Amino acid sequence: MSNERLIYLPLGGAGEIGMNAYVYGYGKPGKERLILVDLGVTFPDMDGTPGVDLILPDIQWLIERKDQLEAVIVTHGHEDHIGAIAHYYGQLGAPIYARAFTANLARRKMTDQGHSEQAVKTVSAWPEVVECGPFTVGFVPISHSIPESSGLVIDTPNGRLVHSGDFKMDRDPIVGEAFDEDLWRSLAEPGVLALMCDSTNVFNPHPGRSESEIGGEIEGLVAGATGMVVATTFASNVARVKTLAEAGARAGRSVCLLGRAMRRMIEASIETGVLTDFPKTISPEDVTAMPRSNVMLIVTGSQGERRAASAQLANGKYRGITLKDGDTFLFSSKTIPGNERGVIRIINSYSEMGVDVVDDSSGKYHVSGHANRPDLSALHEMIQPTYVVPMHGEHRHLREHVKLSQSNGFKGVLAVNGTMVELSEDKAGIVDYVETGRTYLDGTVKIGALDGVVRDRIRMALNGHVMVNVILDEDDEPLGEPWCEVKGLAEEGASRAPLVDVLEEDLSQFIGRAGNKTLLDDDKLEEGLRRVVRNTTQAEIGKRPEVTVIISRLSA
């Protein structure tokens, strides 16, 4: 007994926003029985991950220990918590537990990737629990910006853990369960060893606002609009979609949902019973036949995503619908850092059409789904844990949350991805560091972030690419002139002659001067040709490109 231990090991989500993946283990060191809480993704960008389709946490550590894994627990249906489950199911194989709505989304993901839905098990809310080896796990309803979010109560031989999941303290969340303070206080009664806690909004000093506070504002905006009204928010924010739709309906407008994610999410919500009384919707075809002032569109693309409905409408016609002068477009959403350029591009396109764009800068049309600083303190106080272990945040968030915990009188534990922490009443100590990182889903294959594949792409994008082709005959003598192709470089530089011609001339001279020592040695020849290309390109256009040299030897 004494040589068994309880461990906590974030593999994703601690030290970054996104791709959450938290391991808990109990047992003899190295033989712990494990559960994984959440298995999310994050999204690529042109800066660091051009061409990549999805970014998954690197969970190699867990894959190597799949025999120790009892279960994958999913707290809620946001992509940064559920997005990787189907991509890793083949390598993990453990059953997936979630509440009904989340399980519905999980099953769609499994089917999309060709796995059986059967691996996904539906669990009812606390006090129902699931036994996972040494752990007893209960799903406790908590408010967030998607239905049926759950915090977890994880009972272990070392004591109770509370894993907040993403949460806010919303007493009137429109859709889904309200934050129930009495319930959360009751969880603390047996004593809580550690609270693993959302850190996203730790820098926001204001008390959180309820989803219900913005309904009136949105209703006023829609009621006062004259042309067509279009609103966007995250499709998964079902409460917001409902608020928007009801504002439309109350203003006598017919509601049309645009964008695949939007329709799927509302479907799932109705199927699982989390959404009731949603106004009747009409099709895009119906929209085109109605007066503009009788229509409200609710569309995908609040982050300016290029293929989403908002961007398509900004480009012109989408599903037969065109916006025009006098229409109103509402961003009922916050722009996630990094997405500003895409959102601004859309806003300017609408401006050119004469559409009035309303964003969240007034604070009237959006509230966050995460607990702000005072609410984090309130949860600490309700749970009274021995340790507060911040999660869901970049390093700066975790560090600030540790400071906050300590100022609230609780021991804060700073554990970023890869830090294995042993937890007991006596100590919370780091016992190991595990290699973590990112895995890229690139097309249909997974590649390591450090494989160099994406690095090569970035280099081609920054520097351009020159390909050199040299043929040597059976006697290792050059056959014809070297041949050059260029991609992503200016056609002409200092010499006012085509860059390709200048390059071929210089390469030809190099080959002509090269002795047998160079011509017989592929490496030397390649190195020499590469150097000529770089020097010539630098002199001609001031850039040092990527170079690929292809040497063909007819003798070979």
Add this chain to the structure above:
Amino acid sequence: MSNERLIYLPLGGAGEIGMNAYVYGYGKPGKERLILVDLGVTFPDMDGTPGVDLILPDIQWLIERKDQLEAVIVTHGHEDHIGAIAHYYGQLGAPIYARAFTANLARRKMTDQGHSEQAVKTVSAWPEVVECGPFTVGFVPISHSIPESSGLVIDTPNGRLVHSGDFKMDRDPIVGEAFDEDLWRSLAEPGVLALMCDSTNVFNPHPGRSESEIGGEIEGLVAGATGMVVATTFASNVARVKTLAEAGARAGRSVCLLGRAMRRMIEASIETGVLTDFPKTISPEDVTAMPRSNVMLIVTGSQGERRAASAQLANGKYRGITLKDGDTFLFSSKTIPGNERGVIRIINSYSEMGVDVVDDSSGKYHVSGHANRPDLSALHEMIQPTYVVPMHGEHRHLREHVKLSQSNGFKGVLAVNGTMVELSEDKAGIVDYVETGRTYLDGTVKIGALDGVVRDRIRMALNGHVMVNVILDEDDEPLGEPWCEVKGLAEEGASRAPLVDVLEEDLSQFIGRAGNKTLLDDDKLEEGLRRVVRNTTQAEIGKRPEVTVIISRLSA
């Protein structure tokens, strides 16, 4: 006389933030004498302009009319107003007019590009004026976030124009001239035909704040810090740099400037007399020899630029200096949309070092250099122009500013880049549309934004690049097998064999099956090989790469 006209033609900066370039002309249609106000740049990003060094406005229209150009007038020294003067001097050749501080910066730029400093003429402030053909131009001091900013009074045969330049209404700007309401009112006395007006902050409903309001806050922050204090702001915000340095000096700290731009800008300010009483500075070597609590660094890199001092310090050591636990880093700046990721990366690096980062979220340590909405209205009211022509802004800003002008009782004119507007008391009418856009400085050469060069780079970054090499002998028979090189693609896919091997195998089969009709026709052969590569890569790894095919014919 009656067939002469006054025209306004923005070539950059109207419909975008950055690369300002505004043409004014007077004369017979097509033969107007011209002046250009400002000639700025904007900065590239990985999303749309990977590898590009600078983005310049496409001023081909003006280059073709260089004989009509009387002068280039520069309102102030920010890169988006002055950055392109030296890059286009060779093609325009007109003299460049600016006030002393701006002229000092302009001369450095000219020298850097190998031009003579002599082309830059220094002009004193209004009431001194410059005659430029039919125009009389005066530089009227106006407050902004760089010394010696000027609005322009442009007297024309059709009446007076006022060109605001970038401005705010700061009655106590710390460095440089205060906003002088009486002076601006006096300019309006003869009547003003049109006010060309900054639109940057038109969406900000709050009255602007003075530079002097934040000195006390910054002083309090520095005085309360225990370790080293590091602050960053734009180097050109000389007033802010002075405020920061004085806060350091008052707290008994020695001040060290880090980063080339920071040192250059302070040098230029002292040389031209705009900056006096700047605290004595110490070198980085001195810093390493002093107790941390006695030092204040003022560094470049407020936007998270990778090579700036702030980023270098975040990476570890810079000029012998390393930050550590207990130090404080202050962003006395706003993050420009699009730069968030870089800034956040630095903040997290500092967080890992234990450095406390203070940003502008409280509003206490930064004020904007642009007039907010109420101040724009105030300028309208002071100038009483017949027309307000918004500039310096994206489409959404210009449109909003037109609405604001109209609600203030003035006629607003929406003119984006390329819109030639004829202006007289009777009418402000669009008389032509001119092709405009962006020119990229790429290495040492200029390339058109639509040349396809950067598009090719982006495609290689998104899709990877496959090169295929086929040799055909004198009888047009394949000599050996096709050869394949791959860059930026996963090494292995569905077949669990190297992608290159699978490609070469499929290409070989294609060549084997190809008849003479294909083998004799370079285009057909290339098309066929390309198709094989795309299909195989799609099947293996789910991507469709860029393909370059090199066919070598020994007969040729």
